[in-house]
Amino acid sequence: MSAASLHLAVALDGAGWHPAAWRDPAAFPKDLFTAAYWAALVAEAERGLLDFVTIEDSLALQSTRHEGPDGRTDQVRGRFDALLVASRIAPLTGRIGLVPTVTTTHTEPFHIASGLATLDYVSGGRAGWRAQVSGRGAEAAHFGRRDIPGLRPESLDDPETVRLIHELFDEAADVVEVVRRLWDSWEDDAVIRDVPTGRFVDRDRLHYIDFEGSRFSVKGPSIVPRPPQGQPPVTALAHARVPYEFAARGADVVYVTPHDAEQARAIVEEVRGIGNDVLKIFADLVVYVGEDARERKARLDELDGAGHVSDAAIFTGTPGELADLILDWRRAGLEGFRLRPAVLPTDLGAITRRLVPELQRRGAFRSGYEAATLRGHLGLPRPAGRYAGSRR
Amino acid sequence: MKQVILAAHFPGVNNHTVWSDPASGSQIDFASFVHLARTAERGRFDFFFLADGQRLREQRGRIHDLDVVGRPDALTVLAALAAVTDRLGLAATINATFNEPYEIARKLATLDHLSGGRAGWNIVTSSDAFTGENFRRGGFLDHSQRYERAEEFLRTTRELWDSWVPEDLVADPVAGTFAAADAGAFTHHGAQFDIGGHFTVPRSPQRYPLTLQAGDSEEGREFAASTADAVFSRHSTLEAGQAFYRDVKSRLAGHGRSPDSLKILPGVTFALGDTDAEARENADHIRRQQVSPQTAILLLEQLWNRDLSSYDPDGPLPDIDPDVSEDSIIKGRARMHRDPLKTAAEWRALAEAKRLGIRDLIIEVTGRQSFIGSPARIAEEINEFVQADAADGFILVPHLTPTGLDGFVDRVVPLLQERGVFRTDYETTTLRGHLGLENDL
């Protein structure tokens, strides 16, 4: 087992993933809307040599109800645009990958491509993208361009819901395709600055992408030259067949949510069966790390008035126990983990200062960054542009 | 005495940016943006400014390849610059046609938080179907509706920015209250936008990021007078500047606004030298770099609206007349000549009188530098323009990336400071504060 091949990421969201995390004595609830708060978290993650951080986002307020806001005043509500947070942090960090969430449902693919390419420039090749569909009616109402009836977890088998899920993921696949084509629409050496002919660019190395889908078409080329990584890695969270297919076709990394090693094995088998050998499969885990993990969770559950529920498995235990779990599940074929700290910065610090050294001791995690780009950390080669060499 | 407002334009997509000079650096690497922004902040500038364009320009059906091409996403690069600057305002040009109010309000409010109150927005109205081909919705908006959408777009973003009052963010762990129950609630029913729900970003430091307007028509001027904090104009000679200034400022009263509540900021270029004579020489050198033989033909084509690729850049102007049909050979850039036949006649007469070939004529008739001279002369002229109400300040467009502002900051800014018309240090932390607009909200 090579040390470099285990990948670790953390998912940053508000004060942490427990709904009452902001009320923990170690939390900084007054700072959530400051740049310094995010800068400190990402610096800590980089201190732990993690592959990347993801930054959660959505175009609506957080809510315990699927259909819309719940009016609760006792949980964190409100958040920043994740892409801009990532960009704000980029100059303050040097190695760690920065992976903001950007929805595929309401944003323009052209803007997504430009924004992420720019993040790749300002971070020197450390940008990634968590592509997320927006299935909530409340988000659609913020745009007024289309009605989305809203996906209810309890009615996932309704024909109407099934149709909507397919529609949203088909559209997301088109968006990812357009974004990737736009990143490739400038060849790496398109800027020639040829004084004798007076040409700044070689227009034969700029390409119209001419995407024509059933929902939209985009002409191209991009307005941003090809980003440093060529293509920033695309990542997606997936819980079921349709999103697995979306991830296998469009993404470089998929986050899945097994609840034990056996389930992990089954999910890996299913995702691999769709046929994309290079797709990296990460498991998401909510983590409370430390000798007091259980008590901390119980205290927060009591403050929130409910036990913490999550789509991902919830781990409570010591760094050693977490290292055991990671190495055990990893044998199911997972390449990495995206840990969701239950309380920030407590559980993040436990990951970087206790879990990571424990994994290093076991020879399972890097002891220094070996690459400068996110692709480099993930062991993904820099892709050639798809249009390179073709002439219009 | 009026204080001068100064902003730095990152040189971008047009033939004023001299990329062929050995001193010219990358137009896209972040280091270039950092250099120019830090230089501007060292010079105590009010803000850093980025233009916009969402499709690569074409001429005669081909991508225009002679000028700098390619730029980063404005808001994304400004968020990164917020990390490497402290006081400098950060203003992005964003069009109101291929964006949605919820998304832009969110991004600008986020930038305002992340920069501690330094966000600015130049709201433009590009609506051509050519640009629309890069977006889901295609062309979708008629030219006549540009300002209707822009006006309602801006009004809607302000409603969103007002959807959180400062008290809504409580964050009291003991009381167990994070945010007010109705924080962010909004509804907007209008002709352009029919939306409702909850906004996700708490009240930002400036409440409303600074708004600039750039557009010169009657509708554009009214839009600016009704609602903008500053105008990015192109009237940069003393007389034209004064006429524009009088016109726009006189419209303010009709909207219940004071003359000081809107700042007029022409975009200007400059050429410096130790002496006025040396500066003129530098200016001529820059002009020749800006108008290569190939660029001369392309610029001539823009007036003639025809293929002139077979003409000799050093030879005489074409005998044939401009094509005045509606079909434009340029895409992604406005046709600049209102009466091409009349302009062509003037150019022919000038070429004849001064015995100029195509390239020399183009150098003569297009894009003169606004300020040419020694540091003392430039400082004096800038101050004179401001005191004479031809402007409230300027958006400087250097011809070199990224060092084009170095000489100005080192040599002209101190002279403005000596005259007491430009700050020697920042007195406020926000962009509105720098412009003296803080109390206007």
Ligand SMILES: Cc1cc2nc3c(=O)[nH]c(=O)nc-3n(C[C@H](O)[C@H](O)[C@H](O)COP(=O)(O)O)c2cc1C
């Ligand atoms: C000084 C100046 C700068 C401008 N910069 C931009 C720009 O960066 N991006 C853009 O899309 N439009 C830009 N515009 C175009 C205007 O927003 C507007 O679409 C155009 O001037 C037509 O409007 P009008 O008829 O009111 O002048 C600029 C206009 C002016 C006068």
